[in-house]
Structure formats: C-alpha cells, structure tokens
Amino acid sequence: xxxxxxxxxxxxxxxxxxxxxxxxxxxxxxxxxxxxxxxxxxxxxxxxxxxxxxxxxxxxxxxxxxxxxxxxxxxxxxxxxxxxxxxxxxxxxxxxxxxxxxxxxxxxxxxxxxxxxxxxxxxxxxxxxxxxxxxxxxxxxxxxxxxxxxxxxxxxxxxxxxxxxxxxxxxxxxxxxxxxxxxxxxxxxxxxxxxxxxxxxxxxxxxxxxxxxxxxxxxxxxxxxxxxxxxxxxxxxxxxxxxxxxxxxxxxxxxxxxxxxxxxxxxxxxxxxxxxxxxxxxxxxxxxxxxxxxxxxxxxxxxxxxxxxxxxxxxxxxxxxxxxxxxxxxxxxxxxxxxxxxxxxxxxxxxxxxxxxxxxxxxxxxxxxxxxxxxxxxxxxxxxxxxxxxxxxxxxxxxxxxxxxxxxxxxxxxxxxxxxxxxxxxxxxxxxxxxxxxxxxxxxxxxxxxxxxxxxxxxxxxxxxxxxxxxxxxxxxxxxxxxxxxxxxxxxxxxxxxxxxxxxxxxxxxxxxxxxxxxxxxxxxxxxxxxxxxxxxxxxxxxxxxxxxxxxxxxxxxxxxxxxxxxxxxxxxxxxxxxxxxxxxxxxxxxxxxxxxxxxxxxxxxxxxxxxxxxxxxxxxxxxxxxxxxxxxxxxxxxxxxxxxxxxxxxxxxxxxxxxxxxxxxxxxxxxxxxxxxxxxxxxxxxxxxxxxxxxxxxxxxxxxxxx
Ligand code: NAD
Numbered sequence: 001x002x003x004x005x006x007x008x009x010x011x012x013x014x015x016x017x018x019x020x021x022x023x024x025x026x027x028x029x030x031x032x033x034x035x036x037x038x039x040x041x042x043x044x045x046x047x048x049x050x051x052x053x054x055x056x057x058x059x060x061x062x063x064x065x066x067x068x069x070x071x072x073x074x075x076x077x078x079x080x081x082x083x084x085x086x087x088x089x090x091x092x093x094x095x096x097x098x099x100x101x102x103x104x105x106x107x108x109x110x111x112x113x114x115x116x117x118x119x120x121x122x123x124x125x126x127x128x129x130x131x132x133x134x135x136x137x138x139x140x141x142x143x144x145x146x147x148x149x150x151x152x153x154x155x156x157x158x159x160x161x162x163x164x165x166x167x168x169x170x171x172x173x174x175x176x177x178x179x180x181x182x183x184x185x186x187x188x189x190x191x192x193x194x195x196x197x198x199x200x201x202x203x204x205x206x207x208x209x210x211x212x213x214x215x216x217x218x219x220x221x222x223x224x225x226x227x228x229x230x231x232x233x234x235x236x237x238x239x240x241x242x243x244x245x246x247x248x249x250x251x252x253x254x255x256x257x258x259x260x261x262x263x264x265x266x267x268x269x270x271x272x273x274x275x276x277x278x279x280x281x282x283x284x285x286x287x288x289x290x291x292x293x294x295x296x297x298x299x300x301x302x303x304x305x306x307x308x309x310x311x312x313x314x315x316x317x318x319x320x321x322x323x324x325x326x327x328x329x330x331x332x333x334x335x336x337x338x339x340x341x342x343x344x345x346x347x348x349x350x351x352x353x354x355x356x357x358x359x360x361x362x363x364x365x366x367x368x369x370x371x372x373x374x375x376x377x378x379x380x381x382x383x384x385x386x387x388x389x390x391x392x393x394x395x396x397x398x399x400x401x402x403x404x405x406x407x408x409x410x411x412x413x414x415x416x417x418x419x420x421x422x423x424x425x426x427x428x429x430x431x432x433x434x435x436x437x438x439x440x441x442x443x444x445x446x447x448x449x450x451x452x453x454x455x456x457x458x459x460x461x462x463x464x465x466x467x468x469x470x471x472x473x474x475x476x477x478x479x480x481x482x483x484x485x486x487x488x489x490x491x492x493x494x495x496x497x498x499x500x501x502x503x504x505x506x507x508x509x510x511x512x513x514x515x516x517x518x519x520x521x522x523x524x525x526x527x528x529x530x531x532x533x534x535x536x537x538x539x540x541x542x543x544x545x546x547x548x549x550x551x552x553x554x555x556x557x558x559x560x561x562x563x564x565x566x567x568x569x570x571x572x573x574x575x576x577x578x579x580x581x582x583x584x585x586x587x588x589x590x591x592x593x594x595x596x597x598x599x600x601x602x603x604x605x606x607x608x609x610x611x612x613x614x615x616x617x618x619x620x621x622x623x624x625x626x627x628x629x630x631x632x633x634x635x636x637x638x639x640x641x642x643x644x645x646x647x648x649x650x651x652x653x654x655x656x657x658x659x660x661x662x663x664x665x666x667x668x669x670x671x672x673x674x675x676x677x678x679x680x681x682x683x684x685x686x687x688x689x690x691x692x693x694x695x696x697x698x699x700x701x702x703x704x705x706x707x708x
Contacts, residue, residue, distance in 0.1 A: 001017055001018070001029070001032065002014050002015065002016055002017065002029065002032050002033060002036060003015045003016075003017045003054055004036065007050060007188060007189075007192045008192070009047070009192065009196060010045055010046055010047035010048065010196075011046075011047060011048045011049070011050060011192040011195050011196065012040055012046050012048075012049055012050070013049075013050040013051070013052055013100075013188060013191075013192075014033070014036055014037075014040075014049065014050070014051050014052070015051075015052050015053055015054045016029075016051075016052070016053045016054065016055070016058070016059055017053075017054035017055070018055075021055070022055070022057060022059075022060040023053055023055055023057070023058065023059040023060060023109070024059070024060055024061060024062060024063045025059060025061070025062045025063060025083065025107075025108040025109070026062070026063040026066050026079070027066060027078065027079045027082070030079065030080065030082045030083035030086070031082045033082070033083065033086045033112075034082045034083070034085055034086040034089075037049070037086050037089050037090060037093070038089070040095070041089060041093040041094070041095060046095065047095065047096075047195065047196065047199065048095055048096045048097070048098070048192070048195025048196060048198075048199070049090075049095060049096070049097045049098070049195065050097075050098050050099075050100050050188060050191040050192060050195060051090075051097060051098070051099050051100065051112065051113075051116060052099070052100035052101070052102065052187070052188060052191070053100075053101075053102055053103075055102070055103075056102055056103050056124075057102065057103035057104040057105075057127070058099075058101045058102060058103060058104060058105040058109050058113070059105055059106070059107075059108060059109025059110075059112065060104065060106050060107070060109060061106045061107030061108055061109060061132070061133075062079075062107055062108045062141075064136070064283050064287055064288075066079060067079065067138070067274050067279075067283070068280055068283050068284070068705055069705065070274060070275055071275065072275050073268075073271035073272055073274075073275045074271070075275070076141075076270065076271040076274040076275050077267060077271050080141050080142055080267070080270070080271075081267075083108065083112075083142050084142055084143065084263065084267065087111065087112065087115035087142060087143055088115075088260075090115050090116060091115055091117075091202075091203045091206060092203075092206065095195075095199075095201075096117050096118070096194070096195040096198045096199060096200075096201035097115075097116045097117055097195070097201070098116055098117065098118045098119075098120060098191040098192075098194050098195050099112065099113035099116035099118070099119045099120065099191075100120055100122075100187045100188055100190075100191040101113060101119060101120065101121040101122065101127070101178070101187075102121075102122045102124065102127075102184060102187060103122065103124045103126065103127040104126070104127050104128045104129070105127075105129050106128065106129070106130055106131070106132055106166070107131060107132060107133055107140065107144075108140075108141075108142050110129055110130065110131060110144065111140055111142040111143050111144045111147070112142070114143065114144070114147040114148060114151065114177075115143065115147065115203075117198065117201035117202070117203065118179050118180070118191075118194050118195075118198070118201070119177065119178050119179050119180075120178075120179060120180045120181075120182060120187065120190055120191050120194065121169055121172070121173075121178045121180070121181050121182075122181070122182065122183070122184040122187045123169070123181050123182065123183055123184065124169060124184065125168075125169070127168070127169045128166040128167065128168065129166065129167045129169070129172040129177055129178070130160055130164060130165060130166035130167055131144050131148070131160055131161050131164060132164040132166065133164070133243070134161065134162055134163065134164050134241075134243045134244065134247060135163075135164040135282075135286070136279065136282045136283050136286055136287055137241075137242065137243050137273065137276075137278045137279035137280075137281070137282035137283070137653075137654060138243060138270070138273055138274055138279050138282075138283075139161070139243050139246050139247045139250070139266075139269065139270055139273055140161065140266070140270070141266065141267065141270030141271070141274065143259075143263050143266065144161070144266075145157075145161055145247055145250035145251060145254060145262070145266050146250070146254050146255075146259055146262035146263055146266060147205075147259070148160065148161065149212060149214075149251060149255055150204070150205045150210075150212045150255075150259065151176065151177065151204070151212075151213075152175050152176060152177060152213065152214075153212060153213040153214025153215070154212070154214055154215065154217070154222070154225065154251055154255060155214050155215065155225060156175055156214070157251070158225075158229065158251065161247050161251070162229075162244050162247055162248075169181065180194075205259050206259075212255065216255075217251075217252055217255050217256050218256070226248070226251075226252055229248055230245075230248060232244075233245050233248055239523070240278075240524070240525040240652060240654050241654070242273060242276065242278050242279075242654070243273055243278075243279070246269040246270070246272070246273050247269075249265070249269055250262065250265055250266045250269055253265050254266060277654075277664060278654040280656075280705055281653070281654055281655060281656030281657075281660050281664070282653050282654060282656075284639070284642070284656055284660065284702060284705065285639070285642045285643055285646050285653060285656050285657050285660065286646065286653060288639070289639045289640070289642060289643040290481055290643055290647070292639070293481045293482055293483055293640070293643055294481050296472050296475075296476060296482070298457075298468075298472065298482070298484040298636075299468070299469050299472045299473075300465035300466075300468055300469050302465055302466075302469070303465060303466045303469035303470070305473060306469070306470045306473045307473065307477060308327075308332055308388050308389040308470075308473070308474050308477060309332065309333060309388055310332070310333045310334075310335070310386055310387045310388055310389075311324075311327045311332045311333070311334050311335070311387060311388075311389050311390075311391065311474075312334075312335045312337060312384035312387035312389070312390045312391070312408070312412070313327070313334055313335070313336050313337065313391050313392075313393065314337045314338075314384075314390065314391070314392040314393065314394060314404055314408060315337075315338065315392055315393040315394035315395070315404075315421075316336050316337075316338040316343065316344055316346075316347025316348070316350075316377070317347070317393060317394075317395075318447055319393040319421050319445060319447060319449065320336065320338075320347065320393035320394075320421075321336075321347055321350055321351050321354075322445065322447065322448055322449025322450060323391060323393060323421070323445055323449055324336050324347075324348075324351060324375050325351050325354065325355065325371070325449065325450055326449050326450050326478050326479075327478060328371045328372075328374040328375050329364075329365070329366065329371060329450075330477050330478050330479065331374075331477075332374065332477065333374055333376075334374055334375045334376070335375075335376050335378060335383050335384050335387060336348060336375055336376065336377050336378070337377075337378055337379060337380075337381070337383070337384060338377070338379060339379060340379045341377070341378060341379045341380075343379070344377035344378055344379055345377045347377060348372065348375055348377040351371075351372065351375060352368060352372055355368035355371050355372065356368045358450075381407055381408070381410075381411045382411065384408065384411060384412060385411045385412060387412055387416060388413075388416055389416065389417050389419070389470065389474055390408045390412055390416060390417070390418045390419065391418075391419045391420075391421060391443060392404050392405065392408065392418070392419070392420050392421065393421040393445075396422060396423065396424070396425070396544075396548075398425060398429075398430075401420060401422060401425065401430055401433075402430065402433040403433075405418060405420070405430060405431075405433040405434045405440070406433050406434065408434070409433075409434035409435045409436070410435070414435070414436055415436070415439060415466070416439065417439045417440075417441060417467045417470050417471060418434055418439055418440050418441075419440070419441050419442065419443040419471060420440070420441075420442050420443070421442075421443055421444060421445055422442065422444070423444060423490075423494050424489065424490045424491075424494050424545070424548050424549060425548075426460070426487050426488060426489055427440060427441065427442040427458050427459075427460035427463070427487050428460040428461045428462065428487045430460075431460050431461075431462050431463070437460075437462040438462045438463060438464035438466075438467060439463075439464065439466075439467050440460060440462070440463065440467070441457065441458065441459065441460065441463050441467050441468065441471050442456070442457065442458025442459075442460065442487070442491065443455055443456075443457060443458075443471060443474075443475075444456035444457075444458060444491060444493065444494075445480075446493075446647075446648055452647070452648075453479075453480060453481040453647055454480070454481055454482075454483065454493075454643075454644060454647035454648045455475055455478075455480045455481070455482050455483075456482075456483055456485055456491055456492060456493050456644060456648070457471055457472065457475070457482045457483065457484045457485070458485055458486070458487050458491050459484060459485070459486055459487065460487045461487060468484070472484075481643070481647060483640045483643055483644045484636070484640070485634050485635055485636075485640065485644075486633055486634050486635075486636075487634075488629075488632060488634050489549060489551050490549050491634065492626075492629055492634050492635055492640075492641060492644055493644050493645075493648040493649065494545075494549065495549070495625060495629055495634070496622050496625050496626055496629070496641075496645065496649075496658060497648075497649050498545060498546065498549045498557075499557050499621040499622055499624075499625045499684075500530055500618060500621060500622050500649075501530060501533070501534060501537070501542060501545070501546070501563070502546055502557075502558070502561055502563040502621075503530070503561070503563070503617055503618055503621045504517055504529075504530030504531055504533075504534060504563075504618070505534065505542070505546075505563035505566045505567055506561045506562055506563045506566065507609075507614060507617070508531065508566055508570075508584065508598075508602060509562045509563065509565065509566030509569075509602050510562075510602070510604070510605045510609075511599065511602045511603050511604030511605055512604075512608075512609055512614060513594060513598075514529075514531035514532075514584045514585065514594060514598070515531075515594065516609075516611060516614060517529055517530055517531045517614055517618075518530070518531050518532050519611060520611045520612075520614040520615040520618060521615070521618055523611070523615075524615050524618075524619070524652060524655075525652025525653075525654055525655065526650060526651070526652060527650050528650070530618065531584055534577070534583075534584070535577045535578040535583040535584055535585065536577065536578055536579075537577070538576055538577035538578075538579060538580075539567055539570050539571055539575060539576050539577050539583065540571065540576065542567060543564070543567045543568070543571065546563055546564050546567065547564070550564075556628070556683060556684060556686065557621070557624075557625050557628070557684055558684065559682050559683035559684040559686075560681060560682015560683055560684055561682065561684055566602070569601060569602075570583075570584075570601075573597065573601060575595065575597075582595070583595070584598060616673055616677065617677060617681065617685075619661055620670075620673065620674055620677055620685055621684065621685070622645075622651075622658050622661075623658045623659070623661050623662050623670070624674065624684070624685065624687070624688065626641050626645075626658040626659060627659075627662075627688050627690055627691060628688055629641070630659075630690070631688060631690055638659035638701040638702070639659075639702075641657060641658055641659055642656055642657025642658060642659050642660050643657065644657075645657040645658045656702075659701040659702075660701070660702070662691070662701060663700045663701050663702055667691060667694050667695045667699070667700060668695045670687070670691070671687045671691055671692065671695055674686065674687045674691075675687065
C-alpha cells in the first residue's frame with residue numbers, strides 16, 4: 001500500500017509501505033499510485049508532492065511472480081499501463097513532484113524516481129541505483145530505457161541497462177542521476193522545501209529545444225556505438241540474450257523519437273520479453289531458484305545457528321587455495337595444510353600473488369596483507385587440532401583421501417564437521433574412514449572458487465542434521481549458493497557434465513568435426529563448446545573422469561557410447577590437449593587449426609550429421625541423465641538441478657536448465673526426439689519411465705507458471 005502523509009504547507013507525501021522487508025511494485029500498487037496522483041493533482045490545496053518510502057530503502061523493483069504468471073503480452077501491458085500513465089501525469093501534471101530516496105531504488109523504483117522533477121537521496125552508503133532487469137532476461141518497462149539515456153546520455157545509460165550495473169550513491173551523483181544528498185533525518189523536509197521553491201517544475205525532455213547529453217543516434221559516434229553494441233549482442237552466447245537486443249532496439253529507435261513514441265516502442269518490447277520463455281526461465285532459475293538456495297531452506301531447523309572461526313583446509317592446490325582465499329576474505333582464520341611446510345608455504349605464496357593481482361584491479365575488498373594474515377601454512381596436523389571445520393581438497397585418489405580423513409578425524413574435536421571437495425567419489429564410502437562418520441559431508445566447490453557461486457552440498461547416508469546445518473551455515477558465511485543433493489557416483493553436477501563430455505567425445509569418434517560440435521553448443525547458448533572444453537581439461541584427465549564415472553559398467557548413460565575408446569585412440573596418437581599444443585586441434589603461431597590426422601583416425605561413420613542433430617544429442621544426454629538422477633533420489637526437486645546446471649557448468653540460462661529444457665521442448669516432443677535418437681545412436685537416449693508417465697498425465701516439471 002501507499003501511505004499518504006501531509007507534510008504541511010500544501011505538500012503531500014506518498015510513502016510506499018508494502019508488507020515485508022522491501023517495497024515491490026505490482027498491478028494493484030500501480031493502480032493505487034495512479035488514483036492518488038490523480039486526486040492530488042486535482043486538489044487545489046496541494047502545491048507539491050513528495051514520493052518516498054516508509055522503509056530503509058525506496059523500491060526494489062517489480063513483483064517478478066506476477067510477471068512470471070502473465071501468459072501473454074497483453075497481460076503484461078495490463079500490469080504496467082497504469083504505472084506508465086501515472087509517471088507521465090507526474091511529469092506533466094503541473095505540480096512539482098520530488099522523489100525522496102532513503103536508500104536503494106532499482107528497476108521500477110528507479111523509473112518512478114526518474115519521472116520525478118527532482119531526486120533527493122538520503123546519505124546511505126548501502127544504497128544502490130540501477131536496472132537489474134536484463135540479468136533476468138527482462139528490461140525496464142516503465143520508461144527506463146527512454147528517460148535514463150535522455151538524462152545521462154546513451155553511452156552511460158547502455159551498461160546500466162544491458163549489464164544491470166548498479167551504482168553507489170556517489171556514482172549516481174557523479175552521473176547526475178541524483179540531484180541532492182542530505183542527512184536521512186532531513187530527507188522529507190528538504191524534498192518539501194524543493195517542491196515549494198519550484199512550483200513550475202518540468203522535465204528537461206518536455207522543454208523546447210531539448211537535446212539529450214552525449215551523442216545522437218545518427219551521429220558518427222552514435223553509429224559506431226550501435227554497430228559495436230549490436231555485434232556484441234549477436235555473437236556467440238550473446239545471441240541467445242533477447243533482452244540485450246530488445247534494449248538496443250529501444251535505445252536506437254526510441255532516442256530518435258519523442259519520449260512518448262519511445263515509450264510505445266519500449267512497452268511493445270517489454271511485453272514481448274516478459275511474456276516469453278527466456279525471461280520466465282531466467283526468473284525461475286536465477287531468481288526463485290537461487291534465492292531459495294541462498295535462503296537455506298534445506299537447513300535442518302533443529303541445530304542452533306553456528307559460525308566457523310577457524311577453518312582447516314587440507315591440500316593447497318587449485319581448489320584448496322581458492323577455498324582458503326574465500327574463507328580468509330570472509331573473516332575466517334584458515335590453516336592451510338599440505339604435504340610439507342614448503343608445499344604449504346608455496347601454496348600461500350600463490351594466494352598472495354593472486355590477491356595482489358585482484359587488489360591492483362580493485363577487486364579485493366581488503367589489502368592482500370590483511371587477507372594473508374589470516375592464512376597459516378603448515379604440514380603439521382597438530383596445528384588444526386583447534387579448527388571448528390575441516391575441508392579436504394587433496395588429490396582425487398581414494399587412498400589419499402581416506403588417509404587424510406583418518407588423520408584429520410584423529411586430531412580435531414569429535415563433533416567437528418569434516419568435508420570433502422571430491423568431484424566424483426561417493427561421500428558415504430569416504431565417511432567410513434573418519435571416526436563419527438555422521439560428521440562427514442561433501443562440499444563440492446567449483447573453479448575458480450572466488451568467482452563461482454555454486455557449492456554442491458552432498459549429504460551422505462550417515463551425515464547428521466547437525467553436520468548439514470553447520471555446513472550450510474559455513475556456506476552462508478562464505479556467501480556461496482548451496483544446492484543440497486544426496487550421495488551417489490558424481491552426485492549431480494559431475495554426473496551430468498560427464499554425459500555431456502562423453503557425448504562430445506563420442507561424436508568425435510563418429511567423425512563429426514570439432515567445430516561443428518562447438519558451434520552447436522555455442523549457438524545454443526553455452527559459453528564454450530564440449531570439444532574446446534575437452535581440449536582444456538586434457539584428454540588424460542578426461543579419460544580418468546570417464547573411467548571413474550563408469551560405475552558398474554552397466555549404466556544406461558553409457559549404452560552405445562564409444563567415448564572411452566575414442567579417448568584411448570587420441571592418447572595413443574599423442575593428442576593430449578591444448579596445453580600440449582596437440583589435441584583435436586593443432587596450435588601454432590597462426591592460431592589453431594583442426595588436426596589433419598583427426599579425419600583419418602575417425603573417418604565419418606555414415607551420412608554427415610547436421611548441427612541440429614548434434615545439438616539435440618548434446619542437450620538430450622544431459623536432460624535424460626538429470627531425470628535419472630531425480631529418479632535415483634539424488635535431487636530433491638527439479639529446480640535444484642536447474643540452478644546447479646546454470647551456476648555449475650554454464651548451461652544456457654535462457655533455457656532454465658536441464659529440466660527447463662524438457663519443458664521448453666515439451667515433454668511429448670522431447671520423448672519423440674529421444675526415441676528417434678535412441679533408434680539411430682543407442683539406448684542411452686531411451687526416455688525414462690517418469691517422462692512417459694508425465695506425458696500421459698499431461699504434466700510438466702514447472703506446472704505453476706504461464707509458459708507459451
Ligand atoms: P591439485 O592437484 O591442484 O591439488 C592437490 C593438493 O593436495 C596439492 O597441493 C597436493 O600437494 C596436496 N596433497 C596431496 N596429498 C596430500 C596429503 N596427503 N596431505 C595434504 N595435502 C596433500 O588438485 P585440485 O584441482 O585442487 O583438486 C583437489 C580436489 O578438488 C580433488 O578432489 C578434485 O577432484 C576436486 N575438485 C577439483 C576441481 C577443479 O576444477 N580443479 C573442481 C571441483 C573439485
């Protein structure tokens with residue numbers, strides 16, 4: 001609701017006061033704003049209007065649930081139309097209207113502020129101003145793409161609109177987004193005085209002779225800007241970003257026209273985007289799914305909240321270093337234990353180099369010295385005796401891990417959780433090597449640890465509620481997004497990624513050119529294709545992974561797949577990968593070229609495959625294995641799998657994830673595709689029973705949304 005308050009001297013305040021911690025805009029609130037603005041404009045006793053908030057922040061944006069449920073563009077327009085009309089009345093109603101911003105204003109909140117004649121902000125270091133819509137496949141839909149560039153110029157507006165960059169208060173003032181900053185206690189009074197002092201306030205774009213700052217669309221600078229921006233939005237994975245293209249369209253077309261005409265263009269683009277699948281998929285996975293994971297809904301409620309003061313990290317390799325870095329950054333004391341004092345010291349030195357680089361780029365929020373002062377390198381287990389959480393990241397070898405777990409369990413307190421960062425080994429087996437196996441859990445981080453938000457939390461058969469709770473409390477301390485899964489070979493992420501790598505290698509073995517495989521993945525939204533990824537992983541490591549993921553050898557995922565013999569043949573021919581300069585490609589001073597021996601080693605089997613068949617195969621193996629993992633009880637629900645896919649291995653977010661993909665294709669159509677693939681390429685494409693049952697019952701994985 002909006003609370004109306006009389007500020008005296010003929011100035012009225014409209015203060016947003018939603019239930020809950022944040023103000024979010026929805027259809028009923030939009031209508032209420034329109035009615036209140038109409039009434040205040042019609043009231044001769046009212047000289048000015050202040051729009052503010054009853055909460056520490058202004059407005060966090062629109063209600064995404066409402067948008068997600070909108071089945072078609074017309075329903076989207078019905079939500080925003082009253083808001084759009086109210087904003088234009090604010091601008092042209094003949095009375096001064098001031099935005100009084102106590103804190104953050106995002107999305108629709110910032111659009112409302114931009115429609116006011118003056119923006120006054122309270123001095124608030126945590127306030128942020130921006131348009132995060134594009135990160136969820138959306139775009140501003142209430143004039144943001146038109147008023148922002150008219151206020152600060154196209155060049156400054158574009159990154160805010162396209163990348164969702166959020167400005168601090170200081171930056172917002174520099175960019176002239178905010179006109180004044182005052183002490184929080186003076187906010188409403190200053191806004192009132194401005195209204196009284198500026199009875200004839202108008203918007204710059206409603207004045208005669210208005211020209212937006214910066215370049216015009218049709219100037220040389222404008223043409224150059226748009227040529228570059230369109231090229232970026234149409235290349236590789238960017239091509240699947242519909243929001244970026246819609247925003248560019250609004251900027252380019254709208255800025256050549258009047259504000260009103262620009263807003264008509266924006267409304268059309270916004271309604272189409274918001275009603276479309278891409279935005280609904282992104283909102284579901286990146287907003288609903290990630291928020292659910294980060295709010296720790298999987299944490300057992302019994303155990304009391306805990307914090308880790310002293311973390312022991314065993315193994316100072318790529319992962320151990322990353323984990324130590326992130327933990328020290330979060331304020332934990334870290335003991336970094338490796339095979340020798342020297343190895344541990346070297347590992348800490350490497351963290352120091354990385355921290356210095358990050359600091360120089362302005363990306364570290366403390367000095368490298370402060371960070372390193374929290375990390376103690378050692379080879380002595382006695383140094384971890386007081387730790388309140390242990391995490392091992394030693395070599396991926398069962399005997400090494402078992403020995404480490406035994407030693408750690410012998411020195412730390414009996415109730416101290418011990419986590420393994422293994423990427424494939426079932427935790428239930430490892431746990432037996434620690435006294436009190438109920439304290440053992442899997443915490444599968446992703447590389448690079450400081451940039452990858454996902455941690456797959458693996459609950460082994462013995463893992464206690466207390467251990468799970470403490471592991472999730474640690475994830476909160478480290479600012480990670482945990483997805484909790486049950487134990488099994490490869491858990492969820494490694495299990496699915498393996499099918500993707502393995503299908504890629506199988507295609508190579510059938511004589512499909514690596515560029516075709518990579519194009520199929522990149523054109524569908526993957527940042528990097530499977531063949532390029534295999535080159536980076538290296539063929540020997542990939543061979544190890546496929547071997548360890550083979551399980552009992554009877555897994556349906558492998559039926560008819562010849563990835564392992566293909567890898568063996570590549571290795572026998574000395575084709576190791578990119579680092580060795582010899583893989584699927586040759587790497588020379590002129591760049592890379594497909595290794596001519598590839599076609600001889602793997603002559604095409606039958607008719608050449610087209611890109612669409614290759615794409616279907618790469619996507620089907622992942623989704624099918626995900627459904628099998630759901631059947632096996634590895635996942636609690638499909639949404640967890642989609643969050644893990646998008647955050648864990650860069651699955652195209654506009655598809656939602658491995659389960660969202662099946663809904664997108666349609667369950668019956670997906671089954672038909674898989675049947676045809678199974679007939680041509682092997683039983684690994686056989687659709688599981690669950691899918692057939694779903695098709696028979698007309699079910700989908702995400703039934704509660706409007707999808708078209
Ligand atoms: P790495 O080879 O870079 O580092 C392993 C480190 O462990 C080395 O510093 C080594 O000296 C140390 N070590 C080995 N045995 C030890 C012992 N007995 N006691 C103490 N230290 C010992 O390996 P990594 O890439 O950091 O991987 C570590 C673990 O994380 C593995 O289980 C791996 O599967 C998993 N993992 C790796 C990645 C990745 O992308 N690299 C991602 C997720 C999980």
